[in-house]
Amino acid sequence: MLSSGKLPMMSPDLVTEILATASDIALLVAPTRRVVTVLVNPHHRSFGQLADWEGARLNDLLTEESQRKFDLRLADLGSKTHGPMAVELNHVSAEAWDFPVRYSIHQISKDGSLLMLGRDLRPIAEVQQQLVAAQLALERDYEAQREADTRYRVLLEVSRDPVLMVSMSSGRITDLNPAAAVILGGSRVDLVGSAVAQEFDGRRRGEFLEMLANNAGSETAAPMELTARRSQRRVLVTSTLFRAAGERIVLCQIDPAEKQAAQTDDLAENLARLYHEGVDGIVFADAEGVIRAANEAFLNLTDAASMAAVRGRSIADYLARGAVDLRVLLDNVKRTGQLRMYATRLTTDYSGQIAVEISASWLNDRPNPVLVLVVRDASRAESLRRSGAGVTDEGTRSMMELVGSSTLKDIVAETTDVIEKMCIETALELTRNNRVAAAEMLSLSRQSLYVKLRKYGLLNKDGDQAV
Template sequence: MSTRGTRYWSSGSIPLIGPDVLGDIISTAADLAIVVSDVGQILSVLINPTHSGFGDLDHWEGRNIRDFLTRESVPKLEAQLRDFASGDMPARAMELNHTDRGDWEFPVRYTLHQIGPDGALLMLGRDLRPIAEMQEQLVSAQMALERDYEAQREYDTRFRVLMDSVRDAAVFVAADSGRVTDINAAAASLLGAPAGDLTNAVFGQEFESRRKGELLDSLKSSAISEMSKPIEAVARRSRKRLMITPKIFRAAGERYLLCRLESAEDAEPASDVLTENLNGLYQEGIDAIVFTDRDGVITSANEAFLNLADIAHVTLARGRSLADFLSRGTVDSKVLIDNATRAGQMSVYATKVVSEFGGETSVEISATYLNDRANPALVFVIRDASRVDALRRPGIGVSDEGMRSVMELVGSATLKDIVSDTTDVVEKMCIETAVELTRNNRVAAAEMLGLSRQSLYVKLRKYGLLSKDPKG
């Protein structure tokens, strides 16, 4: 490049460019560059070397460019060629759609530049496929939003129709703010105000003798408790005594309360005295009561069990295995479940309950299998036996029959032999009981007796109990 060219460049003129590098500059500046004659014949095709989306277009050279345009693009090109032929050089760009034997199609935005006195034109093109793909994605996203909006409107309409049609009085309350988000006409009537006035109002302020937040806390506590009970309150506007039954749920990351309102005068009194008594025993009884499924997973537990196991709330026990709270774990659980499901019930089983903090309490457990339902359940009644054990420890009571049997041996055997024989009888009885409780599962029986498996086999052989087929 000469100094004259440098001077022209700095003054705004184009510098002198060698023909050997002009083609590289053009191909790099545009995605696609085509040199055509004034009648549209393709003289040369240059493709940007960094752009691989066009493939090989060498077969275009020598052909008319109209052969590679879609039907609607041909008039656009001819209009531009006429303008150039008349001496009017348009500055605007044009968008043409190329096609090649119908195999593919791609849009290109061209600007035309006259490069010679013979009428040859340089078409510098920019590939519009990325923009077209983005537009297509935007259209698809817009259509998806429209579909979601229509679906939302449909669900909202169904919800409104349902709320206005049901006879139950229902109120939706935001669990965090305590404000009414939705209320139907039946609930508004019980509260004594139009539904529009109650929407977004603080629900607790619609009732008498309720401090701010007190009713909301009571509703949330009742909703998450195992034995949910209606909460009685007096409506401030209508002066009606109402029973509020809450149900908590989560939607779109927010917690809500569905409160069903019922007039206290219209509420049906409980007529089943036995059910009330059993419910009172479950809630206030001194013995721990636990309900589980057939696998021993806790579904509900009363307050006495929570106190025994040092559990803060029933939700922390629900879903866990009962074996987690027994000293011998799965051994105790399996013995209780297997015997209860086989015989229908198991009267007394002694073990220890382990609290959340590692404390142990001696207990006696009875188990009952409830299989007269679609989902069978097990109920365990657990009684604190720690005080009974303390009373038993100073001495072991012996029955009159056992005392007579021992006394008959006096005179016929030495004291050492009498004690040895008596110990063997008691030991054999304990081993037989453990084997029977575990249904001949010797691993579980050994753990229950505090023996190693090898020691248990020695004692089984000693007392002739190895003839039974082991279960484990």
Template sequence: MNTRGTDFWDQPAGPPIAPEHFNDIVATAADLAIVLDTSGLVRSVITNPLNPSLGRLDHWKDRDIREFMAEDSLSKLEAQLEAYRGGKKNKVEAIEVNHYDNASWEFPIRYTLHKTGRDDIILMLGRDLRPIAELQHRLVKAQLALEKDYETHRDYETRYRVIMEAARDALILVDVNSGRITDLNTAAAQALGGTADSLTGATFATEFEGKRRVEFIETLVARAGDSIGGPMIVTTKRQNKSVSLYPSLFRAAGDNTLLCRIEVDGTSEVIAAELSEAMAILYQHGADAIVFTDNHGTIKSANDAFLGLCDTARLSDIRGKSLSEFLIRGSVDMKVLIDNASRAGKMRVYSTRLEGSYGSQLSVEISATHMMGQSMGGFAFVIRDTSRMEVVREPSSPVPAGAPVGDDAMRNVMDLVGSAPLKEIVAATTDVVEKMCIETAVELTDNNRVAAAEMLGLSRQSLYVKLRKYGLLNKNGQ
């Protein structure tokens, strides 16, 4: 067995390393190596060539290291230098500090301090802590995202339960594959003559006279797909009552589910009256703002939630005003909402900002419905305050400046920091956001270039220049 390796390290004077190789060994053994005197003056600085993210730090040489250190790190350094000046250091210790470079960017370093052959000279070997800090940051973001998703799930679950129980209709959810009841509200349990707990998980077909599971479920699925088919008349087994089933089929999480509305014969008028009363209570005391307008957007009625959003004390103060007066983009927002609701019957979500009577602003989402079948006519708007909602998203990634903006531009911007100049990253990211905003405005205005320019705060000439820049001028054949 060759023992030369052991002899190499066991020599009293240390291993024989040639001076021309010592710098290379120190540079690659740490991310940053600094030769420092006990007064804090940098005698020499070497960065690891395998870790180019630190850049060039040659300008640190012959300058006080305190110039490049954060305030909260100075006390740690001073304590170490004082100990070395007093000759009290007999072992290697580590400190973690934050550096500030002249370019005003920060990086954390963990140093180990070593004695040298001279009492007034210290060797500091540093390890870059940015990867660890970034990992911790990502873990915190992931934890926050999980907590946010959990809270959102609980919020949706609560809303679902409230809606199910508040609904006057008897509603039952049935799994198509197993034919079993997965959920139902209290009204449905009463219609079948049982309780919600006893009926959950039971076979739906066994609750009716003379029905076999397979044929019964197939019939309901067929009825759900028949747009002109009437209800399915069946008789309940527990109470021997004739009821009508109105099935609807939908897919959730890859599984087909039937939503069956049960209507007991002769109770339609009672249910309608109860529903009207419930809707009136929801309108008066609901959390979301509800506004009714005429066909031109003039406010006819609004609930207390809307008065709270716009800082108004009485309905009489806003009745007769246009809803556009409370929208940040005024008539542009109003036209988009009315045009889309008129064309499709409803507009599900439109994000904008609401301005109160005293100038306060908040982010909102608006849903619009064209009430064509009502004698009063006009539009109904449901407005939800979204100013407190936070979305955990990774920032969009830029592409090189001047390149076409496509789907690849949505990668992580953080991964490009250090690989491209900041000016190019910012310019390319601006192109991505600008194209997305222009496409959205053109789509919302149904390719009305005048309305889109007004929505974006651009002149028509500037809009056409940008449409031509991003290849959107002839979009949709216009």
């Protein structure tokens, strides 16, 4: 039989086994469209138990769309003399979920009985759904990228600030806006892709890229002043380094050098007006405290007739404690660079005195360092403190509480010690624990100050040796 090309006769059980394993699902349908037998592949258990299909009408197991499709295919099958026909149908179950199956329909008898061998299409459908979801995600990403690119392009086009992008790996310009093209003296087409170092006079690639990176990494670096090769314009370049898609890119902001010069001129003018018209006295002196220049407000504080009357004199001549105040000012400001709110008194040319607060700055980033003093009138604040203290001052209340419990002599002796200790502590604080300067400030000898420090317990553990 096999040699003649025909299959031998087989038992019904063997045929059933072959049909069940050759397909995922096999249906034997009677001419009345009722399912007679359901065979499920034992190796394909995703369908579950379908025994309830036997005896059911086939149309009840299909969706409405699949019912119409099945009827049309049966009509085509009836017009043919032989040959199977394939159709994809969607089944519905009692649990209200559907699944697609591709059937090969065979008419096995003249009475219209059908054998339907099906292949489960759910794995293919899942793959198709994944492909559709991936395609939709790609389209959304593409639209988002297009939107971001459009915003980026519009921003570059309308921005009045010249900017260009430079790739750190190649050293070439990757993009720039029209304002940058104008200031560099070329067109965007010519400049994109060109070596950025060649667009500026006297610059080599490696050195220039290193300058851009250093400028971007420093918080205090000033803009680089360069000359554009094509336009021969002096420009100021400020760089910002960032990483995009694994590549380091430098954003260069370009400003005309004349713009910076105009800003500098405005600053200089404003500072000059502040110096001449400000309410606080401003004094410029050398490293020894000799006055080089002073504004009108300082002349008013000291009752000086003119600038010539103060130029060349020492600041100590105008301080109530003279050289002691000057030494405290110079020692502190040279050590820290700044000194704020130093309280003292200023003497005038007519032997008057006025309470002031002095702030000092030491400008030593030049061959001849400069001491800058800002002198503020504190006489009104001092008078307010005096008038407002009254009996609310804690020290005054403490002294008043002694009245009636101690003699006047004891009260005076006790308060004298308190005031003396406070004065010594204040002098040490003003001189930053410089006992020599503190003794001069208090008009005491070093030995007398040392005795009082011991008396009031103001010596450190290592303070047995006076400074």
